[in-house]
Amino acid sequence: MTQQKRTCVSAPGKVLISGGYLVLFNEFSGLVAATSSRFVSTVSTVDSEDEKQKKIVVRSPQFEGGKWVYRVGKDLKLENEGSDRNKYVEYAVALSLKLAKAANPSAFDANFTPKSNLDICIVGHNDFYSQRPQLESLNLPLTSSSLASLDPFCHTLTTIANVHKTGLGSSAAMITSLVAALVQHFDVIALPDPTPASQTTPPSKKRKRGRSKHASAKKSVETPSTTNTEEIDHTNALRIAHNTSQFIHCLAQGKIGSGFDVSSAVYGSHTYTRFTPSVLDALMSECEASTIYGVPGSRILEVIQSDKWDSKVERVQLPPGVELMLADVDAGSSTPSLVKGILEWRTKNPKECKTLWKSLHTQNLLIAETLRTLHTTSHTSPKEYAKTLAQIKTTHAETWSTSTSAVTKHFAAVHAAFLNVRTHLQEMSRLAGVPVEPESQTRLLDEIAKEKGVVMCGVPGAGGFDAIFVLVVGKENRESKVGPLLATADSGAGLRREIVEEVEGLARFF
Numbered sequence: 001m002t003q004q005k006r007t008c009v010s011a012p013g014k015v016l017i018s019g020g021y022l023v024l025f026n027e028f029s030g031l032v033a034a035t036s037s038r039f040v041s042t043v044s045t046v047d048s049e050d051e052k053q054k055k056i057v058v059r060s061p062q063f064e065g066g067k068w069v070y071r072v073g074k075d076l077k078l079e080n081e082g083s084d085r086n087k088y089v090e091y092a093v094a095l096s097l098k099l100a101k102a103a104n105p106s107a108f109d110a111n112f113t114p115k116s117n118l119d120i121c122i123v124g125h126n127d128f129y130s131q132r133p134q135l136e137s138l139n140l141p142l143t144s145s146s147l148a149s150l151d152p153f154c155h156t157l158t159t160i161a162n163v164h165k166t167g168l169g170s171s172a173a174m175i176t177s178l179v180a181a182l183v184q185h186f187d188v189i190a191l192p193d194p195t196p197a198s199q200t201t202p203p204s205k206k207r208k209r210g211r212s213k214h215a216s217a218k219k220s221v222e223t224p225s226t227t228n229t230e231e232i233d234h235t236n237a238l239r240i241a242h243n244t245s246q247f248i249h250c251l252a253q254g255k256i257g258s259g260f261d262v263s264s265a266v267y268g269s270h271t272y273t274r275f276t277p278s279v280l281d282a283l284m285s286e287c288e289a290s291t292i293y294g295v296p297g298s299r300i301l302e303v304i305q306s307d308k309w310d311s312k313v314e315r316v317q318l319p320p321g322v323e324l325m326l327a328d329v330d331a332g333s334s335t336p337s338l339v340k341g342i343l344e345w346r347t348k349n350p351k352e353c354k355t356l357w358k359s360l361h362t363q364n365l366l367i368a369e370t371l372r373t374l375h376t377t378s379h380t381s382p383k384e385y386a387k388t389l390a391q392i393k394t395t396h397a398e399t400w401s402t403s404t405s406a407v408t409k410h411f412a413a414v415h416a417a418f419l420n421v422r423t424h425l426q427e428m429s430r431l432a433g434v435p436v437e438p439e440s441q442t443r444l445l446d447e448i449a450k451e452k453g454v455v456m457c458g459v460p461g462a463g464g465f466d467a468i469f470v471l472v473v474g475k476e477n478r479e480s481k482v483g484p485l486l487a488t489a490d491s492g493a494g495l496r497r498e499i500v501e502e503v504e505g506l507a508r509f510f
């Protein structure tokens with residue numbers, strides 16, 4: 001198999017820190033942190049021995065049965081050779097190809113000639129899936145150092161249908177990285193070139209496992225130019241990758257969600273205000289009525305390029321020194337049934353919901369605003385900021401508000417606002433009879449909140465029994481009380497091109 005052209009793109013996972021449920025409506029917003037854990041999709045045009053039948057092979061080497069072979073038919077109809085269907089993968093590949101052919105036919109034909117096939121490889125960082133079976137098979141205890149000792153992109157020892165996900169948004173990060181890799185491969189978009197590690201990182205610097213070697217040093221594609229409060233520049237490439245991924249993710253899920261997960265996979269950490277769902281309604285119905293293969297590529301392109309896409313993305317970065325950690329609770333909750341319960345309560349009790357959500361939204365905005373202020377302060381008053389971090393790390397949050405330091409007071413304000421958020425979520429759980437912050441999670445969170453350096457901790461996204469997150473200064477030695485933690489967010493960057501050889505653990509799949 002001789003490779004002619006290769007394109008590799010990664011996209012981060014997500015943690016919705018605040019704004020769960022509210023973010024479904026565009027009068028509110030959600031604060032989403034992109035994680036350092038990423039999906040990496042690699043598309044290669046390879047030589048074919050059978051000129052009569054073009055094929056696309058998609059490999060997901062972390063899973064039993066993780067391989068799908070598609071025969072490419074008339075009008076780019078994909079015919080799955082096996083019996084196992086992966087709708088997310090098939091829709092992402094088929095619709096991206098249709099779009100690519102409509103948008104740039106000559107680049108499409110040049111990179112997918114009758115003498116070539118496509119080889120696609122999809123892998124996700126270990127944090128997307130519970131690693132308990134791996135650790136058990138290796139007789140390793142459930143600790144973060146055991147997690148860190150695993151191979152990057154390690155095998156899950158199971159099938160995709162049976163794997164335990166951790167809630168980092170595997171489907172959104174997978175679809176976004178795959179769609180972006182495909183449209184980049186066929187020159188529909190031009191993301192910035194990947195920067196070789198040799199040009200950005202001193203050779204002596206040790207790099208973390210399973211992460212792109214140039215990740216921390218490289219300027220991310222969506223980094224705003226001056227302050228971190230201004231709206232992120234929606235470059236055309238990101239806009240096309242975003243709109244296409246939103247469309248395909250909605251279609252694969254069979255519904256139009258808020259889309260915060262796809263948005264953070266593209267743009268990184270930000271406050272997200274959703275797009276108006278009607279931009280997709282008609283196209284979704286057309287795809288359902290005549291299958292995705294009955295809809296012309298030009299029609300998809302028209303919707304993707306429409307100026308009706310109105311989601312809003314405002315940059316928020318975690319202040320330096322504040323780290324996001326996640327506990328893989330592995331109990332699990334069904335997001336759709338939680339959402340159903342909350343939306344039913346909202347319909348039946350509009351006044352009660354309006355009052356509670358208005359007040360919740362105020363706290364959510366305060367948190368995002370104060371995190372931005374802290375980020376700015378870390379640049380404008382670096383000495384005072386560093387001094388404060390050292391104090392925060394060794395003290396309890398309840399003592400911060402009495403400090404004379406303005407920076408410490410900002411930390412106290414974030415802490416207090418998030419406690420208010422939790423009170424509101426507990427109230428919503430009670431009123432709606434839906435376990436958004438269930439009592440067992442409340443007890444666990446109250447325990448964690450008492451630890452030194454903890455700025456906030458809560459249930460991410462829809463809540464329930466899935467996971468908990470902690471924002472903490474000085475994360476060392478945390479896991480004894482909290483349980484197995486996955487270290488997650490850092491730079492908060494979004495979509496990024498990669499060099500296969502420079503993503504640790506990736507080259508072995510080629």
Ligand SMILES: Nc1ncnc2c1ncn2[C@@H]1O[C@H](COP(=O)(O)OP(=O)(O)OP(=O)(O)O)[C@@H](O)[C@H]1O
Nearest residue numbers: 060086088122124165166167168169170171172174
């Ligand atoms: N590594 C992968 N390779 C191929 N397909 C994948 C992979 N990971 C996820 N998927 C696809 O995404 C689907 C999971 O989507 P689902 O919406 O249930 O997860 P999610 O809610 O995004 O997960 P999470 O719990 O991580 O937030 C799988 O059934 C599969 O089709």
Ligand SMILES: C[C@@](O)(CCOP(=O)(O)O)CC(=O)O
Nearest residue numbers: 020021257258259461462463
């Ligand atoms: C409840 C909701 O607002 C957030 C769900 O978040 P998560 O999948 O639990 O991280 C739904 C959505 O925004 O699509």
